Amino acid sequence: MPHDTPLLSTLAIGLVLAFAFGTLATRLRLPPIAGYLLAGVAAGPFTPGFVADPELSKELSEIGVILLMFGVGLHFSIKDLLAVRRIAIPGAIVQIAVATLMGMGVSHFLGWSLGSGLIFGLSLSVASTVVLLRALEERQMVESRRGRIAVGWLIVEDLLMVMALVILPALAGPLGGQAEAQGNNSLVLELGLTALKVGAFIALMLVVGRRAIPWLLARVVRTGSRELFTLATLAIAMGIAYGSAALFGVSFALGAFFAGVVLNESELSHDAAENSLPLREAFAVLFFFSVGSLFDPEILLEQPWAILATVAVIVFGKSIAAALIVLAYRRPLSVALTIAASLAQIGEFSFILASLGLSLKLLDQGAHDLILAAAIISIILNPLLFHGIDLLQPWMERREGRRLVNVKGKHAPELDDDELDTGAQQGHLVLVGYGRVGRYICERLDDMGPPLLVIADEPEHVTALRQKGLKAILGNATQEKVLARAKLPEARALLLAIPNGFEAAEIARRARELAPGLHILARAHHDDEIRHLENHGVDEVIMGEREIAHGMFRYLGLERPGEHEAEPQRAPRPSGAGS
Ligand code: AMP
Secondary structure, eight states, rough: OTTTOOOHHHHHHHHHHHHHHHHHHHTTOOHHHHHHHHHHHTTTTTTTSSOOOOHHHHHHHHHHHHHHHHHHHOOHHHHHHHHHHHHHHHHHHHHHHHHHHHHHHHHHHTOOOOOHHHHHHHHHHHHOHHHHHHHHHHTTTTTHHHHHHHHHHHHHHHHHHHHHHHHHHHHHHTTTTTOOOTTTTOOOHHHHHHHHHHHHHHHHIIIIIIIHHHHHHOOOOOOOHHHHHHHHHHHHHHHHHHHHHHHHHOOOHHHHHHHHHHHTTTTHHHHHHHHHHHHHHHHHHHHHHHHHHTTTTTHHOHHHHHHHHHHHHHIHHHHHHHHHHHHHOOOOOOHHHHHHHHHHOOOOHHHHHHHHHHHHTSHHHHHHHHHHHHHHHHHHHHHHHHHHHHHHHHHHHHHHHHHHHHHHHHOOOOOOOOOOTTTTTTTOOOEEOSSSHHHHHHHSSSSSSSSSSEESOHHHHHHHHHTTTOEHHHHHHHHHHHHHHHHHHHOOOEOOSSSOHHHHHHHHHHHHHHHHTTOOOEESEEEEEEHHHHHTOEEEEEEHHHHHHHHHHHHTTTOTTTHHHHSSSSOOTTTOOOO
């Protein structure tokens, strides 16, 4: 092992191991974060083999925290939060309080100090954005109503944790940890000073930063150099994080978060987010790696009961509390369970809190290891929870369908049985997805053309369709049972108007099995998707981007005569596609 290049070897081995374990985790259908953490454990001082330089990997993880928090700030959306504020704000606050108390209960049982208990409880109360977004994305739920509630809920959690990160150092002394450097100041003075520094920093960011940063970025864009733009984004993130810590004594995390929030306001925020993504991802991975490398697996043997109790708080305590809150707001059981499962894990914020606790001497290494062990276990268990909900889904849908009728009376027909009558409906069209594309199709078909049956996976869509007098089935079209109800063998065509090409391919494959002669159309965004769809039995793939280009040409009158009409739907067949 070349010991003269510790930074290089930590980086190289960190990335290689994280990649290997991350791939393995994905193979096992686990969230990749579990893999990154385990890669860290493998490279830690407590397991044989390579040992990552602890000082260096700690510093690398600080960069990871900065970039993670920058990302949180970049995606922080007041609008998203306001859209679900009525349930998300009280929900998150109550749930954090309940979970923190449960964590403090466990800590009391283990004989820890109040300060330890508080940090321990807080770190169990906050879910990981990374894990949650992955889980929702995998199920195409980010944009759904329940997905939005979960994300809004998480935004509130994140905000509260950002506040906790600011306040905890000031509270460290009275809570029995190591007070800040100022010495024997009273608690009130400590808190006052912190509030003053943080206030000054936030005011500076909101007054000066909010104008200066978008202005600066706009200037950089005019140079036409993408490299400079990326560099500007990173300079803003790292510069503000570092500068705020050096000048105001504010944590890196808070500085980076505000750098993101301020950038978020700019029209260029989307580009900034996109350009900085690869670096943010790489360092986030190194962050998880380094957290893992601090973990001493011996705790699994030494304190199995404590681990079990901690996992129970995260996986059951916290999620049951969340589910009850959602139900109290009279949301359906399936929504409550989805939100509960989304929150039944802990991740980056817990690690950030735990390492703050360590450095303030509020938390001891044992408690830190406990948080880590429980985090790894909860992340591994998370997909299983979602799977459990999937199994309950048909039952819940039936139940909710019935409830909806009871609530809304005759106007909302039962949500789940809208099959077509055989015979009369020969030659109908089956449309999957009632979103940006599906809506247009329905509009056009309203009063002319063949009968239409829509498969949509959002209850609101199904209700809306039925109010318009259209036939709709509630469910995910990748499921055999759902597809089977659409009477595909008698249909004229199947229109896959969902954005995910790979999911559409899966639907096409199954539809082909049910109806070999069916005409299947799908939409796509990339050449790869076109190929994939065609290989799975789609007859015509319409690529959105290409149609937009056509539209622009048509608008300019530059289209060659008859071009669009002559070949209305055929996407360019990629050469060499397995035909
Ligand atoms: P958009 O992304 O705006 O085009 O909307 C697509 C719509 O299709 C969304 O409302 C999704 O919930 C819905 N959708 C996506 N996948 C499926 C599926 N497999 N089955 C039924 N509906 C789906």
